[in-house]
Amino acid sequence: MNLSNHVTTAALERYATGGAGIGADALWAVEVHLDSCAPCRERLGDAVARHSPETVSLLALVQANLASEVARSPRMHSRRLPRRISRWAPPGLWPRLAMTLLVLAAALGLDLAASSQAFPSLVLLVAPVAPLLGVAAVWSVGLDPAHELVVASPRAGLNMVLRRTLAVLIVVIPALTVAGWLAGESPARWLLPCLAFTAGALAFGELIGLRWAAAALALLWTAGVITPSVLAARTPVLLEPASLPYWAGLIAVIAVALVLRRDAYTGLRSSTWFVR
Amino acid sequence: MTSTDEAHLVRLIARGDRHAFDELYRRTSPWLAVRLRRRCADDELVADVMQETYLAVWRAAAAFAGAAVGGTAVGWVWTIAARRLVDALRRRARDGRLPLAALAAPDAPAADDEVLNVVLGDAMGSALRRLSPDLRQVLQAMVLDGLTVRETAVLLGVPEGTVKTRARRARIALREALS
Numbered sequence: 001m002n003l004s005n006h007v008t009t010a011a012l013e014r015y016a017t018g019g020a021g022i023g024a025d026a027l028w029a030v031e032v033h034l035d036s037c038a039p040c041r042e043r044l045g046d047a048v049a050r051h052s053p054e055t056v057s058l059l060a061l062v063q064a065n066l067a068s069e070v071a072r073s074p075r076m077h078s079r080r081l082p083r084r085i086s087r088w089a090p091p092g093l094w095p096r097l098a099m100t101l102l103v104l105a106a107a108l109g110l111d112l113a114a115s116s117q118a119f120p121s122l123v124l125l126v127a128p129v130a131p132l133l134g135v136a137a138v139w140s141v142g143l144d145p146a147h148e149l150v151v152a153s154p155r156a157g158l159n160m161v162l163r164r165t166l167a168v169l170i171v172v173i174p175a176l177t178v179a180g181w182l183a184g185e186s187p188a189r190w191l192l193p194c195l196a197f198t199a200g201a202l203a204f205g206e207l208i209g210l211r212w213a214a215a216a217l218a219l220l221w222t223a224g225v226i227t228p229s230v231l232a233a234r235t236p237v238l239l240e241p242a243s244l245p246y247w248a249g250l251i252a253v254i255a256v257a258l259v260l261r262r263d264a265y266t267g268l269r270s271s272t273w274f275v276r
Numbered sequence: 277m278t279s280t281d282e283a284h285l286v287r288l289i290a291r292g293d294r295h296a297f298d299e300l301y302r303r304t305s306p307w308l309a310v311r312l313r314r315r316c317a318d319d320e321l322v323a324d325v326m327q328e329t330y331l332a333v334w335r336a337a338a339a340f341a342g343a344a345v346g347g348t349a350v351g352w353v354w355t356i357a358a359r360r361l362v363d364a365l366r367r368r369a370r371d372g373r374l375p376l377a378a379l380a381a382p383d384a385p386a387a388d389d390e391v392l393n394v395v396l397g398d399a400m401g402s403a404l405r406r407l408s409p410d411l412r413q414v415l416q417a418m419v420l421d422g423l424t425v426r427e428t429a430v431l432l433g434v435p436e437g438t439v440k441t442r443a444r445r446a447r448i449a450l451r452e453a454l455s
Binding site for chain 2: 016018023024025026028031032034035036038041042044045048052054055058059061062063065066069070073074
């Protein structure tokens with residue numbers, strides 16, 4: 001087949017009108033050539049315009065219908081970026097992260113509004129439990145539509161949970177640092193408690209499901225520390241620099257427990273009976 | 277105006293460029309309409325298939341832009357159109373409407389093929405010409421249009437077993453002609 005020669009105008013016209021009169025071999029050659037030759041397709045368009053009124057009216061009809069259809073048609077988005085992100089974050093994570101940042105912003109706003117020195121900093125009080133909202137989403141049946149698929153994948157387990165938790169912390173800790181700096185609190189006071197609560201939620205989550213573990217710990221901190229501190233208007237002992245070694249010890253214990261029970265995150269059982 | 281231009285247009289469409297879509301339609305729709313009309317005698321059906329095809333191009337352009345495969349944009353459009361045509365025929369068959377004479381009349385051997393200077397090689401060309409229309413249709417659907425046996429059966433309105441038999445007979449005939 002000679003592709004360097006383009007299709008003759010006569011052949012194109014005969015092809016365009018759809019009639020007989022082209023041998024099978026020539027017809028094949030024309031179609032194969034048109035597949036790969038834009039100028040010949042252009043010339044075919046001219047031939048159609050001149051010799052095939054039926055095709056022209058068909059094209060006009062389709063174009064008119066398309067104009068309205070296209071205007072209200074949903075479109076598929078490029079999937080490349082989300083696929084890379086989904087290795088680090090389940091689909092339900094974004095609203096949780098946004099809410100976490102909102103809570104921080106609210107605490108910071110209250111801090112800045114009530115700048116009396118006697119009142120304990122709300123940012124400092126919220127900081128240890130701030131990541132829990134995000135952590136609750138990293139491994140739960142209810143929030144991840146593909147949870148069963150994720151669990152069945154070779155990478156499932158503690159590795160993936162930690163990876164997703166890291167993604168949460170990467171967002172939350174800088175935000176906390178900025179908020180703490182604006183409120184005049186040093187990160188040293190809340191960083192270890194914050195890590196302890198994150199790791200504690202993961203360890204506790206192996207027993208009762210991550211969502212419930214995060215909720216329980218957040219509730220415990222709110223009832224046991226935030227509320228009394230606000231009512232008594234003093235900084236809690238737990239967040240004094242003197243108690244930091246105890247937090248470090250707690251983290252070590254939790255880490256050991258987490259590693260010992262790491263298999264709990266490879267199955268669905270840890271979350272099925274409690275969630276929903 | 278090379279085929280890379282069309283691929284570029286599809287990438288622009290993936291970003292929601294309406295003008296690129298109109299340009300792609302202007303460039304490829306006459307070719308697609310003629311090619312479909314040569315395979316389906318029902319203009320209403322051809323219009324439906326074309327509309328579905330370009331709508332699919334508009335919606336799923338990201339799938340082409342994302343898949344950095346070697347396929348050309350025009351080949352991609354044709355693949356969508358061929359599948360949509362088969363789907364439409366299948367729908368019709370299910371609705372119990374008459375199995376249309378889908379194909380345009382088989383082409384008569386032309387006397388003045390010399391007006392064409394693109395022809396297949398001599399042996400292949402004459403073998404194709406001598407092939408009976410039934411066998412040629414099967415080859416055309418499977419080789420030229422890239423359809424599967426099942427899709428070919430729907431397009432031609434014959435059982436799958438017949439398609440397989442005809443494909444085998446066509447292969448034998450071509451091999452004999454070429455030997």
